[in-house]
Amino acid sequence: MASTETAPPPAGPSTSSPRSSGWVFAVTIFLSAFLLFQVQLLVAKYLLPWFGGAPAVWTTSMLFFQMLLLAGYFYAHRVSARLSQQAQSKLQIALLVVTLVLMVTLAVRWGSPITPGPAWRPEDSGRPITELLQVLFVSLGLPFFLLATTSPLLQRWLASQEGEANTGIYRLYAVSNLGSLLGLITYPFLVEPNLRIMTQARLWTLGFFVYAALTAICAWHVRRNAPATPEPAAATAPLSWHDRIFWFALSMCGSLSLISTTSLVSEDMGVVPMLWVLPLTLYLLTFILCFSGLPLYRRAYFYPGLAITLVMAVLGLYRGAYLSAYAQIYVFCFSMFVICMVCHGELARSVPSPSRLTSFYLTTAAGGAAGGIFTGLIAPITFNGFYEYHVMLVMSALLVLWAMFRDDDPWLRRPNLWLPFAIVWIVALVPVYLQHVGWATIEESAMRWVQGVVIGLPVFIGLLIWLESRMNIPAAPGMWFTRSGLVFTVAFLALMLYVETTAERGKLLIQSRSFYGVLKVRERNPESREFRYYELLHGRILHGMQLQADEHRHTLTTYYTKGSGLGMAMMNHPRRKAGPIRIGAVGMGVGTVAGYVRAGDLIRFYEINPQVMRLSLGNQVVFTYLQECVGRFEIVRGDARLSMERELEENRPQGYDILILDAFSSDAIPVHLLTLEAMQMYLKHLRDEDSVIAIHISNRAVDLKPVVAGLAHRLGLQATWVTRNAFGETIAASDWIIVSRSRTTLDAEDFRKEGYPMTANQDAPLWTDDYSNLFRLIKK
Known part of the structure; x- marks a missing residue:
C-alpha cells in the first residue's frame, strides 16, 4: 500500500518551539500526502477501461505505487546519509524543475500530464501487466516519486534544524496522515461525483505546482540555515537484521491484507474507486491508531480478536458465494482491519530511535512493496487460483507467534498446558460445522482426521488440567507445551485453508488464472450419460455449461434458453x-x-x-x-x-x-x-x-x-x-x-x-x- 509513512509515536509533547518555517514544512507534507493518495485513485480509474475493468488493474497499480514509494524512501534515506542539507536541497530543486518541465510537455500533448492520450491504449491487452506498468510509469513516474520523497526528507530536514532530541517533529506524522486520509475519502464523495476526469487531472496538476512552490520554499530555508557539510551521525546502536526482517514481514503482511482483501471484494461486485477506498481507509486508520502515541493497541485484546477474525475469514471463504454483498464487505474488511491493527501495532511497539527514522521508513516501505510484488506478479504466475488471501491469513498468525516468542511475554511462561489445545479444539470445530450445515464438502479422509481431533482433544485437555492440579510443573516445560500448542493451532489453520481450496463440488477438470481472473471447468453428474455436463466458473460464479451427451450437446442452457x-x-x-x-x-x-x-x-x-x-x-x-x-x-x-x-x-x-x-x-x-x-x-x-x-x-x-x-x-x-426462475440443474435463474x-x-x-x-x-x-x-x- 502506498502509505505516506510509518513513523514512531511521539514520546511526549515537544519542549522546544519550532522555527518560523515549521508551518511551511507542515503544509508541504500535508499537501504531498493529499496529492499522493488522490492521484492513485484518479489514474487507476482513468486506466480501468483500457484493461477491461479487471480487479487486477488496481492490484497492479498498487504494485507500481508501492515500488515508487520504496524508491522515494530509498532516495530520502541515501541522500540524508551521504549529502549535506544544502546539497540535498539543490538536488530536490533540480528534480522539481525536471518534473515540471516534463509535466508541461505532456500536458501540451495530452491535455493533462497524468492522463495518457489514445495512442497509449493497448490494442488487445495481450500483456496487460507490462502495458499497464508502462503507461503508469510514463504518466506518473516522476511526479509520484517526488511526492514519495517529501515526507521522510522534509521531516529529516526539520529534525536537523530543531535538534535530534526534539520529539515534537513527529507532529508532522499526524499532519501527513491527515492529508492522506483527506485525499482518500474526498475522492469518492466529493471529487469523483462532481468533476469530470480531465478536470480532476488538471486540478491535481495545479495542486502539484503549488506543492512544488512550497517545496522550493522549504529548500530555501534549509540552504539558509544548514551547514555546508554533512552532519556527523549520532552514536546509536546499530539496527539488527532481526529487527529489520521483523519490520519487513509485518509491513508485507499488512500490504498483503490490503491488496488481497480489495481484490476479493472487487471480484464479486465491481472495480470502482469506492471499493478501493474502504479497505485503503481502514488500512490508513490502523496506522493512525497504532502510531498515535495512545495505548490503543493492546495485545490482550487484539490477539484473541485476531484468532476470532481468522476463523471468521475462513468462514467467509467457505460461504462467500452465498453471502450478501454487504456481509462480504463486512467480514473481509473487518478481518483486514484487525490483521492490520496487529501488524502495525507490533511495528509501533518496535520502532527505533528518531535517528533511524529513514531506515525504518525504508524497511517498512520495502515490506509493503514486497506485498505488492507478491500479489501483483508472483501470485498470478505461481497460483492457479486466488490463494494469496489464504497465504496472508497464515502469515498473520505466524507473525503473532514470532512477536510473542520475540518478546517472551509473561503469559507464555506460565504452565497453562491446556489453553493452547483448547484453542485448537475450538478451531477444529469450524470445518465440522461447515460440513454439517452443507457450506462445504470436505474429503472423507480429511474429515476423519478433523473429527478425530474434535473427539480426542477434549480428553487430552482434561488430562492436562488434571496434571496441572496435581503437579507443580516448571515454567520451562510449561512454556514449551504452550508454544507447541500455538504452533499446532497455526498449522491447523493452514490445513483448514488448504481444505477450502480443495473442497470443490464436482470433479475439477481445469483451473487457470490470468490477469482477468480465475477460471474453473468442472464435470458434474459423471455417472449419468444423459445429464453429464461441464460447467465454467469465473471466480465463484457460473458462466455457462454444456451437456456432454451427443444428442444434447446443442441444448441451450443456463441463462440463454x-x-x-x-x-x-x-x-x-x-x-x-x-x-x-x-x-x-x-x-x-x-x-x-x-x-x-x-x-x-x-x-x-x-x-x-x-x-x-x-x-x-x-x-x-x-x-x-x-x-x-x-x-x-x-x-x-x-x-x-x-x-x-x-x-x-x-x-x-x-x-x-x-x-x-x-x-x-x-x-x-x-x-x-x-x-x-x-x-x-x-x-x-x-x-x-x-x-x-x-x-x-x-x-x-x-x-x-x-x-x-x-x-x-x-x-x-x-x-x-x-x-x-431456475429449473433443474441446466436452467439458471x-x-x-x-x-x-x-x-x-x-x-x-x-x-x-x-x-x-x-x-x-x-x-x-x-x-x-x-x-x-x-x-x-x-x-x-
Whole structure:
C-alpha cells in the first residue's frame, strides 16, 4: 500500500518551539500526502477501461505505487546519509524543475500530464501487466516519486534544524496522515461525483505546482540555515537484521491484507474507486491508531480478536458465494482491519530511535512493496487460483507467534498446558460445522482426521488440567507445551485453508488464472450419460455449461434458453424471418449463444480473456458450441468497448440486428461497459430502428435494473425486463433487459406475456465515464 509513512509515536509533547518555517514544512507534507493518495485513485480509474475493468488493474497499480514509494524512501534515506542539507536541497530543486518541465510537455500533448492520450491504449491487452506498468510509469513516474520523497526528507530536514532530541517533529506524522486520509475519502464523495476526469487531472496538476512552490520554499530555508557539510551521525546502536526482517514481514503482511482483501471484494461486485477506498481507509486508520502515541493497541485484546477474525475469514471463504454483498464487505474488511491493527501495532511497539527514522521508513516501505510484488506478479504466475488471501491469513498468525516468542511475554511462561489445545479444539470445530450445515464438502479422509481431533482433544485437555492440579510443573516445560500448542493451532489453520481450496463440488477438470481472473471447468453428474455436463466458473460464479451427451450437446442452457429474455429477443426479431442476421456478443463464456446462429447468420464475439477463448478453440476444446456453429463466427480479442470504438474510428460500424451485453453477472462488474457514453456507442453499431440490445443483468450482488432504466430514459429507448426462475440443474435463474429504439420486437406476444416494461423516475442513477455509484445498487 502506498502509505505516506510509518513513523514512531511521539514520546511526549515537544519542549522546544519550532522555527518560523515549521508551518511551511507542515503544509508541504500535508499537501504531498493529499496529492499522493488522490492521484492513485484518479489514474487507476482513468486506466480501468483500457484493461477491461479487471480487479487486477488496481492490484497492479498498487504494485507500481508501492515500488515508487520504496524508491522515494530509498532516495530520502541515501541522500540524508551521504549529502549535506544544502546539497540535498539543490538536488530536490533540480528534480522539481525536471518534473515540471516534463509535466508541461505532456500536458501540451495530452491535455493533462497524468492522463495518457489514445495512442497509449493497448490494442488487445495481450500483456496487460507490462502495458499497464508502462503507461503508469510514463504518466506518473516522476511526479509520484517526488511526492514519495517529501515526507521522510522534509521531516529529516526539520529534525536537523530543531535538534535530534526534539520529539515534537513527529507532529508532522499526524499532519501527513491527515492529508492522506483527506485525499482518500474526498475522492469518492466529493471529487469523483462532481468533476469530470480531465478536470480532476488538471486540478491535481495545479495542486502539484503549488506543492512544488512550497517545496522550493522549504529548500530555501534549509540552504539558509544548514551547514555546508554533512552532519556527523549520532552514536546509536546499530539496527539488527532481526529487527529489520521483523519490520519487513509485518509491513508485507499488512500490504498483503490490503491488496488481497480489495481484490476479493472487487471480484464479486465491481472495480470502482469506492471499493478501493474502504479497505485503503481502514488500512490508513490502523496506522493512525497504532502510531498515535495512545495505548490503543493492546495485545490482550487484539490477539484473541485476531484468532476470532481468522476463523471468521475462513468462514467467509467457505460461504462467500452465498453471502450478501454487504456481509462480504463486512467480514473481509473487518478481518483486514484487525490483521492490520496487529501488524502495525507490533511495528509501533518496535520502532527505533528518531535517528533511524529513514531506515525504518525504508524497511517498512520495502515490506509493503514486497506485498505488492507478491500479489501483483508472483501470485498470478505461481497460483492457479486466488490463494494469496489464504497465504496472508497464515502469515498473520505466524507473525503473532514470532512477536510473542520475540518478546517472551509473561503469559507464555506460565504452565497453562491446556489453553493452547483448547484453542485448537475450538478451531477444529469450524470445518465440522461447515460440513454439517452443507457450506462445504470436505474429503472423507480429511474429515476423519478433523473429527478425530474434535473427539480426542477434549480428553487430552482434561488430562492436562488434571496434571496441572496435581503437579507443580516448571515454567520451562510449561512454556514449551504452550508454544507447541500455538504452533499446532497455526498449522491447523493452514490445513483448514488448504481444505477450502480443495473442497470443490464436482470433479475439477481445469483451473487457470490470468490477469482477468480465475477460471474453473468442472464435470458434474459423471455417472449419468444423459445429464453429464461441464460447467465454467469465473471466480465463484457460473458462466455457462454444456451437456456432454451427443444428442444434447446443442441444448441451450443456463441463462440463454429460449424462454429467457435473450431467447425471446432472438426468436421474435423481425429480421430473423426475413433472412440472415448479424449478432454481436460482448463476452463469450462457453459460447452458448452460438446455438442460436443459423446458416447465413454471423455472430461476432468480443472477448478480452484468452483463457476463455482457449476453452472453445484450438486442439483441446472443452465447450463445442462454436465448433458446431452452423453459421459464421468471429472473435475480436480485447476490451469490447475499446474494440468497438476502434471500429467506429475506422468507419466500420457493424450493423448488428442484436447486440448482446453479457459481462455483468458478477466477477467484477466492468462499469465502463454500462455508461451513457458506452450506450451511445453501442447504438451506432446497430443496423436500424428495429435492432435490439440484450443486456444480461443476472447478478447476486448488485441490482442493475435502475442503471439500465436510467440509460433508456436518457436516450429515449424502449426497455422491457424479463426474469426467469431456475429449473433443474441446466436452467439458471436469469434477468435480461431488452432495449430498442422501436417497440417492434418488444410488442411480440412473448414479451407482452412475460416481460415488464420499464420506466425510469428522476432519481434513477445515470452512470457516466466520469462517475458511477455502485454502492447504492447493492442488494440487501
